[in-house]
Amino acid sequence: MVETAVFTYGLLASFVLSAASHNKRAQRPNPAIMNYIGYVLFGMSVAAAVLLTGYALWELI
DSSP states (O other), X not given: OHXXXXXXXXXXXXXXXXXXXXXXXXXXOOOHHHHHHHHHHHHHHHHHHHHHHHHHHHHHO
């Protein structure tokens, strides 16, 4: 189950970053849905980093 979630996250992240870079080179604005997905992925990354840091600190003590 985790493998599927990680694969989907990676696929979405690579798509969003690649499309954003292509739009920047073409000097076009990004679609709103792509910005939304990017912000969701960013939030998931930050949440995972905070949770994993908290877990590491919890195990350290």
